[in-house]
Amino acid sequence: MSNEKNTVPQEAEQQPEQAAMPLKLDVTARPIEPKGNLVGFASIKFNDAFVVEDFKILQSDKGIFVGMPSKPDKTSKTGYRDTAKPITAEFRKELTGAVVAAYHAEVEKLQSRAAAVTVPEKKSIPEQLAEGVKQAAKDNAARPAPAKASKAKSAAR
Incomplete structure (x- = not known):
């Protein structure tokens, strides 16, 4: 095995430069629960050929x-x-801009999903207790009073 670096043959160096193909960046951003200053990860696919x-x-x-x-x-x-x-x-600026844009788009998507889910507001514990006391009072008022035994019946015994 040779220790020489792989080099481009001279013929390739002498060919006229071809127009560079426009760079296509497909960014996948994954927001996470923040850990310190880390808020997400990203993957970048270059020209549908390299990730x-x-x-x-x-x-x-x-x-x-x-x-x-x-x-x-x-x-x-x-x-x-x-x-x-x-x-x-x-290129650093282009790459950073693409990642930041993808991250913000994912965060917006998550926020719109969260806003679409309606969660009923929970009352505070003191409010829940007060409501429970009122409901118990209503329930007690709606029940018929227990029948009191007459004195005559108890004296006959």
Whole structure:
């Protein structure tokens, strides 16, 4: 096995550059119950041909930002090393914008579902107790009074 890096043959380098195909990003965002500043995860499919998973969606004082997929690395300052990352600032901005937009769309979808579900308002415990006392008083008033035994019957015995 050779230690040489895979290189592109010179013939490919000499071919005229083809027009770059427009980049299609399909983002799947999954909001989660926040854990610290982590609020979700995302996967991105590039041109229906390549998927990168485990983008982290994070909330900070400055807003939502996207953390690149990473793995633990004891030699780095942060303890993690990015396993996939954009090379240019322009693409980083495009990628981040697509993830943030997908995250907001998912959150809106969840909020509209939650709003569509009508849950009856529960009364506070003191209100429930007061209502119970009133209902018990009504029930007691509706019952016939117990028949009192006459004194004559009890004296005859």
